[in-house]
Amino acid sequence: MHILMTGASGLVGTTLTAELRAAGDTVNRFVRPGTDSTHSNSGDVTWDPQSGEMNLPAAEGADAVINLAGASIGGGRWTANxxxxLRSSRVDLTEHLVTALARLKSPPKIFISASAIGFYGxxxxxxxxxxxxxxxxxLSKITRDWEAAAIKVEQFGARTVLARFGIILSKTGGALPQxxxxxxxxxxxxxGSGKQWMSWISLDDAITAIRTAITDANLRGPINIVAPNPARNADFTRALAKVLHRPAILPAPAFALRLALGEMADALLLSSQRVIPEKLTQQHFKYQYADLESALRRALQ
Ligand SMILES: NC(=O)c1ccc[n+]([C@@H]2O[C@H](COP(=O)([O-])OP(=O)(O)OC[C@H]3O[C@@H](n4cnc5c(N)ncnc54)[C@H](OP(=O)(O)O)[C@@H]3O)[C@@H](O)[C@H]2O)c1
Incomplete structure (x- = not known):
């Protein structure tokens, strides 16, 4: 298959690209102006996600487009800027991407677009x-608009998957290193209270889920990419402490988190999302790491 990817330099994109290439697929990146082009390959597509300008001929004829781009949600205090x-690098970027793909003579048949369980609030x-x-x-509002921009691809007949990722466990990116x-x-x-639910997934299973979404024509629309066993924050904390052989004895009160992180504290650390992977379960998706402790061990290997 020939696959084009936005956000290819990120946590998910790097691992997914390596796996797809190892399996014999051709993967090309969308390359933004001013970003590191050291790893560019012929066939990569230069574009400016802010204006939507794109080297259209280079994007012709791909089988699938995977849209993983977005400025890091936890990468800085949520000032107005x-x-x-956070919004424009997801919603506007996806709108521009979809508009450009619609202009192709030979548009992709499959479109997988990142989303997040932040959708649920x-x-x-x-x-x-x-x-x-x-x-x-x-975050719910951004995610809803992000998905609405992505699903427009269905207008030109592409099967579209909205990959609602949970907290992806990896020591090289996402929330776990912090x-x-x-x-x-x-x-x-x-x-906080420690009672809030955290819906997580190992990086390995997240990558397998995307690969399944590329090939399985039964999967379309929103898909919860989470493990089947969400954990309360207190249990997640205990499992992490056990795997790290460190104590977990100093709770962080909600007011202190709010003081340190502002609005981000509620959205990312204190909110509760008990997410069930109903569609993956219906497709008999096989998890490599369905149990939190094994997923954390794998992530920290
Ligand atoms: N990791 C998680 O736990 C998690 C959970 C829920 C949802 N998600 C979503 O899933 C997607 C992939 O996650 P990830 O962990 O791989 O993300 P990531 O490591 O933060 O990578 C995102 C990529 O987006 C591109 N990007 C960064 N800033 C940008 C900007 N201002 N404008 C346009 N593009 C920008 C970059 O790729 P290029 O330089 O190659 O363009 C970057 O490598 C993201 O959209 C993320 O929000 C992730």
């Missing part, structure tokens, strides 16, 4: 499937 960037004890409604906070710091200082502990 940062929030605008803070939902307490509720079990959330792909059919659940979206939340009302900042969670490790307090433990290394001997100051790890539950966050």
């Amino acid at each position: 940062r929030k605008a960037l 803070d939902r307490g004890e509720e079990s959330l499937t792909e059919a659940s409604s979206s939340g009302k906070d900042f 969670m490790l710091t307090p433990f290394k200082l001997g100051a790890g502990g539950k966050l």
